Amino acid sequence: xxxxxxxxxxxxxxxxxxxxxxxxxxxxxxxxxxxxxxxxxxxxxxxxxxxxxxxxxxxxxxxxxxxxxxxxxxxxxxxxxxxxxxxxxxxxxxxxxxxxxxxxxxxxxxxxxxxxxxxxxxxxxxxxxxxxxxxxxxxxxxxxxxxxxxxxxxxxxxxxxxxxxxxxxxxxxxxxxxxxxxxxxxxxxxxxxx
Numbered sequence: 001x002x003x004x005x006x007x008x009x010x011x012x013x014x015x016x017x018x019x020x021x022x023x024x025x026x027x028x029x030x031x032x033x034x035x036x037x038x039x040x041x042x043x044x045x046x047x048x049x050x051x052x053x054x055x056x057x058x059x060x061x062x063x064x065x066x067x068x069x070x071x072x073x074x075x076x077x078x079x080x081x082x083x084x085x086x087x088x089x090x091x092x093x094x095x096x097x098x099x100x101x102x103x104x105x106x107x108x109x110x111x112x113x114x115x116x117x118x119x120x121x122x123x124x125x126x127x128x129x130x131x132x133x134x135x136x137x138x139x140x141x142x143x144x145x146x147x148x149x150x151x152x153x154x155x156x157x158x159x160x161x162x163x164x165x166x167x168x169x170x171x172x173x174x175x176x177x178x179x180x181x182x183x184x185x186x187x188x189x190x191x192x193x194x
Contacts, residue, residue: 075129076104080137081117089121110148119143 019031033040049056078098086101087093095107104111110128115137122142128150130138135145 074109075112076109077112077114078103078127079114079116080119080134083113083123083125084117084119084121087121087123089123092124092126094126113138 017027018025019027020029022028030040038044049058051057076095076098082103083093086103087097091097095104095111098104098111099107112129112131113125113127113134114131115133119137119141123138124144124146125138126146126148128148130145130147138145
């Protein structure tokens, strides 16, 4: 018996489980939620991988090494063989044309052209990156390769924020401070004579 023979008789979809429909249904009374506790109440939810308050698995295991997954550059990959199949000779190929041809999903990511396959037609290809052999194959077929100017990463301009300090000028000469009377009084000898 094959799976398509079963679905012919029983149908493609399984009926959903109806809970809380009496004791005879097998899921009456507590409706599969058990007795008491937060899980039996309405509105209960917990985040994925919550382990009841004990130290979670991801925090228990040691971390080491390095990954650039958070800031690496993702590319739409296109091979020269695909360009050969989808475009006519002399066509201009850029991200918009590739998306219209169905070779890339959208134009949000940069495009990289790789050299898998052969190309014999002349194409003017504009992309963010080319492998060395891909650009060689395109140019050998009479086409041209144009690199898109990379977008400059935004950085804050601090040039106008610092206030220019006025050059320091010599302090005006002030009148000399008067001498204290102690300093001007003559020293006296306190030697006692017998």
